[in-house]
Amino acid sequence: MNKPTVSDKSTLKDLINYRLRVLAQDGRVYIGLLLAFDAHMNLVLADCIEERLPEQQLKTLQHDPKHLPKPQKRTLGLAILRGEHVLSTLVESPPTLTKRERAHAQTKHKKKQVSKKQRATKASVGRVASSSLAADAAAAAAAAARPRPGRFQAPPGFRRR
Numbered sequence: 001m002n003k004p005t006v007s008d009k010s011t012l013k014d015l016i017n018y019r020l021r022v023l024a025q026d027g028r029v030y031i032g033l034l035l036a037f038d039a040h041m042n043l044v045l046a047d048c049i050e051e052r053l054p055e056q057q058l059k060t061l062q063h064d065p066k067h068l069p070k071p072q073k074r075t076l077g078l079a080i081l082r083g084e085h086v087l088s089t090l091v092e093s094p095p096t097l098t099k100r101e102r103a104h105a106q107t108k109h110k111k112k113q114v115s116k117k118q119r120a121t122k123a124s125v126g127r128v129a130s131s132s133l134a135a136d137a138a139a140a141a142a143a144a145a146r147p148r149p150g151r152f153q154a155p156p157g158f159r160r161r
Helices: 053-063 099-129 132-144
Strands: 021-026 029-037 045-052 072-081 086-093
Touching: 029 072, 045 099
Parallel strands: none
Antiparallel strands: 021 029, 021 086, 029 045, 045 072
């Protein structure tokens, strides 16, 4: 398996969107996508999986070193790890997309949404133009029947300067 290349002097800021393996003080291992962190080293991991060794397997491992323990896995999803429990972080894999590719995908998505809105407004304008005169007259009568909002009324006790 190829190890991701990360410089020795990289910070957590450089590892955002990387898949990390975080070792906690109690021996648990959390594997997930780093979304955010703060000054206390609290970590937010997406698609997080928790791995731990049950105590029974630890005891058998102490008596029989040849016995291979099988870690229990539990899916957590989005998880927040408190910084005081974090011992170390290891890079599992790099992000699936580069920053440029993510930005390109995001702009593409925005353009798609804008064109979808434009098509929806064109379709609604077409429907209004093709509606019958009776429907237009009924809509105009309903609009005239609604009271128009008057001038803004200040609440009691409000003073102008």
